Each structure stands twice: as C-alpha cells, then as structure tokens.
C-alpha cells in the first residue's frame with residue numbers, strides 16, 4: 571500500500587425525510603443563497619421541503635444552473651453573493667448544481683480578478699464560503715468530495731477545480747428523491763459511479779487489499795441494483811443502495827494508498843465540451859477503448875476485477891482481462907447507453923486531433939498511473955472510440 575493522508579469532513583445525513591433537519595445544520599441567522607437547477611425541484615416536492623425547513627432564514631433563490639454548469643450563469647450568482655453579503659450557500663440538485671456551488675464557494679473567497687483562473691490555473695481553494703447540499707440525483711459523488719467541474723460555453727471548455735476548502739459541510743441524502751428522476755439520468759448515475767471506481771481501481775496491484783475489496787463491493791452493488799432501480803425508481807431499498815454506492819464511489823476512500831488513473835474522465839470531459847454529450851455517456855464511450863489500449867498495463871487488475879466482480883473463472887489472465895472489458899461494455903449497453911462516439915454525433919472526424927492539441931496546450935503529457943498517457947496516446951484512444 572502507498573503512503574496516504576485522508577480527511578473528509580462532510581457530514582452525511584441519510585434517509586427518509588431528513589431534509590426537514592436542514593435548520594439544525596445551517597448557522598442561526600445566516601443569509602442563505604439557495605441554488606438549484608432547471609426546475610425539477612419545483613415539480614417533485616423537494617423545493618417545498620427545503621423552503622419549509624429554511625423558514626427561519628433570510629433566503630435568496632438562484633435557479634437556472636444547467637447540466638454541466640456554465641461559468642457565465644454562475645457569475646450572476648457570484649454577484650448576488652457579494653452584493654447581498656450571503657454567508658451560506660445551499661445547493662439543491664445533482665452534481666451540476668453542487669459543482670456550481672463549489673465554484674461559488676471558491677470564487678467568493680478568491681482575491682484575484684478573474685475567477686476562471688481557479689480552473690484554468692488550477693488554483694486550489696483552502697477556505698471557501700461555507701455550503702451544504704441536498705442531493706437530488708446520485709451519480710457524481712460531489713456531495714462528499716472537494717472537486718468540481720465547470721463548463722465555459724464561450725470557449726467550449728470543461729475544466730476541473732478543487733481544494734480542501736470545497737468539501738460540503740453537510741449533505742442530505744434522501745433516497746426518496748430518486749422517484750422523480752428520468753430513466754436516462756438514473757442510467758447516467760449507474761455508469762458515472764461505476765466509472766469512478768474504475769478510475770481508482772484499474773491500475774496495477776499495490777497490495778491494498780481492503781481498498782480493492784471495497785471498490786469491488788461498490789461495483790457489485792451497482793450491478794446488482796441497476797435492474798431494480800431502472801425498473802422502479804420508487805423502490806426504496808434499491809434507491810438507498812444506489813445512492814450510497816454513488817457517494818462511496820467518489821468520497822476519497824477508494825483512492826487512498828493506491829495509484830489512480832483519471833485520464834478517461836479528462837478525455838471524456840472534452841467530448842461533453844465539444845458535443846454536449848452527457849458526462850456518463852462520454853465515459854462509456856472512452857472506457858472500452860482506453861482499457862483495450864492499455865490492456866498490458868492494467869491486465870492484472872482487469873483479470874482480478876473479471877474474477878471477483880463478474881465471476882470469470884475460465885482462461886488465462888489475458889483472456890480474463892479481455893472478457894472483463896467486454897462485460898463492462900455489456901453493463902453500459904444493458905442500461906441503454908451506447909459506447910461509440912459515432913452513436914452520438916456524425917461530426918466525429920477530427921475529434922481525436924482536437925483533444926490531443928488541447929492536452930498538449932495544457933501540458934498534460936503524463937497522465938495515467940504510469941504517466942504513459944501522452945497526448946499521442948489520447949489521440950489513439952479517441953480514434954478507437956469512433
């Protein structure tokens with residue numbers, strides 16, 4: 571196992587009707603900015619629950635944060651925070667709203683002139699404006715981590731930011747919110763969370779047996795839960811397993827003491843930036859070719875995953891590893907998620923070159939657990955995914 575430090579300060583409040591406890595988590599007298607997305611919370615009853623719980627506070631609402639939260643929109647919320655001297659932000663939504671609020675938390679305390687620098691220059695936030703979340707869509711794990719992904723439509727960029735000051739103070743996880751989520755978004759959550767485990771697990775063995783087994787358990791639980799929650803989002807037991815698996819997949823616990831490879835996510839973000847494809851679907855496009863291209867480097871872990879998660883017991887290590895990639899692709903297909911770029915756009919020629927150039931410009935020369943994912947390799951992986 572590699573050396574590590576681990577600290578995750580987010581308080582999780584999980585279960586039925588927990589949103590009513592909001593007032594015990596937000597400081598008395600706080601001026602609250604409540605941030606939400608395109609309006610689903612006004613149709614499924616979550617808005618009423620939140621506002622009832624906040625009745626003692628001075629609350630300003632900011633709606634309209636889109637999927638893949640947009641920088642220009644967030645700047646309007648930042649102005650409200652500064653003009654109204656807001657001292658607590660509440661995110662009510664999925665990963666996009668929560669990430670948008672993380673940006674606001676960092677930008678509100680950032681002394682520089684250009685908040686985009688937090689993303690473009692990778693400036694970390696050590697102390698942000700306090701915020702909490704009410705999670706409405708399990709997928710990203712953003713409710714219990716300190717990362718955010720922000721999009722800038724003007725330049726077709728999607729960049730990441732983070733820092734220890736960007737953990738939510740608390741997150742409310744009520745599995746009942748899943749009832750109203752469209753199937754497409756549930757499928758996205760099942761793939762995004764699965765992908766988060768792959769990124770932290772599918773590298774090379776370092777005798778981190780506990781982390782391996784926790785990762786395998788999260789993947790097995792997602793696979794077992796997928797057909798149940800796709801069939802009936804109102805199934806509370808399945809919803810609970812789904813929600814907690816998504817949080818566990820990216821709250822930092824799987825990552826500790828192990829090599830990681832986040833290059834699939836970094837490549838996939840470019841596909842959303844260029845074509846607007848849902849985050850999870852871009853991962854489903856890149857993962858199979860990424861794993862095939864890097865078969866040699868990832869073979870041992872792929873075979874272990876094949877054996878333990880998919881029950882593949884026949885064949886050599888290489889055969890098991892290859893079969894495991896097929897199984898992964900089948901899992902995506904079972905959720906009606908396509909795995910080729912050409913399934914999503916006819917305009918894919920040249921994509922690999924654009925992404926290669928972008929990685930070169932940013933100096934991303936050595937991604938992956940062995941620093942072997944160069945811009946040239948990225949180009950090949952994207953071509954393989956056409």
Ligand code: NZQ
Nearest residue numbers: 607608609610637638664665666706707709712717750751
């Ligand atoms: O905007 P509203 O109207 O609320 O509708 C949303 C949105 O259209 C809808 N939705 C959410 N909860 C619902 C609901 N509809 C009905 N009932 C509910 N209870 O779902 C749609 C998608 O929401 P969004 O927040 O965009 O989805 P997701 O949670 O998948 O977040 C995706 C974003 O998170 C980033 C992605 O890149 C993407 O921008 N990620 C963030 C990560 C992190 N911070 O750790 C890690 C991930 O890898 C990911 O990159």
Ligand code: ZN
Nearest residue numbers: 710762766835
């Ligand atoms: Zn993701």
